[in-house]
Amino acid sequence: MSSLSERTSALFDWFFPSFCTQCQTPIKASQGICDCCLNDLPLLDLSTQANLLHRPDIIEFFPDCQFDHLIACAWYRPPFDNWLSQLKFSNQIYYKKALQQVIKQQLAASKLCCEHWPELFIILPLHNKRFLQRGYNQVAQTWAACLPADTINLNYLQRPKKTKAQSSLTKAKRIKNLQGAFVCKDDLTGKTVAIVDDVMTTGATLNAATVVLKEAGAEQVWAFVTCLTPLGR
Ligand SMILES: [Zn+2]
DSSP states (O other): OOHHHHHHHHHHHHHSOEEOTTTOOEEOTTOSSOHHHHHHSOOOOOSSOOOGGGOHHHHHHOTTOOSSEEEEEEESOTTHHHHHHHHHHHOOHHHHHHHHHHHHHHHHHHHHTOSOOOSEEEEOOOOHHHHHHHSSOHHHHHHGGGSOGGGEESSSSBOOSOOOOGGGSOHHHHHHHTTTOOBOOSOOTTOEEEEEEEEESSSHHHHHHHHHHHHTTOSEEEEEEEEEOOTTO
């Protein structure tokens, strides 16, 4: 960063101070949470085992995963539940910044212990009608800034069918609800691709997307999610 942009940034912080979402300490405008609070967050440990599908406690909650590799930042619990719902329904920018700090930290930790890394990240799409109602895709808004721009794809998966909100359905109905939900018209032969979503509850949405991506030729499908919230936990 040049000294001019450093000075501009410092001036901006002085005129428009930002505060940590957790402890109200003054922080930089690019942050949503201070470093101390970030270090205190209850994150999943990805530094020794980045593939959470190798953790027996996680497999017990999600026994039917069709994807090959799972990376998640945290369980769906305070403060992440509040941040995600605030972001989804009111698009509060400081929660987005806090989540991006968490995601960047977790991506860096998992990358260090993975020999292989996806070449393409597919942000899970919303059906067009839901996108128009909300005006934004909160998954894309949060994750896009955390991944290299040339690896992100918003078009490989399409969602032609308007499905019911998964949160109102039982596990069996969630699977039925998603039949035919996704379409991939591209050739992904030999590629390792990652699907990105905010919350995984049964894995049914990620499984439905995985099947379609594997039918399109993907060799491996990874799932990257912000939070895990298994039914009945
Ligand atoms: Zn703080």
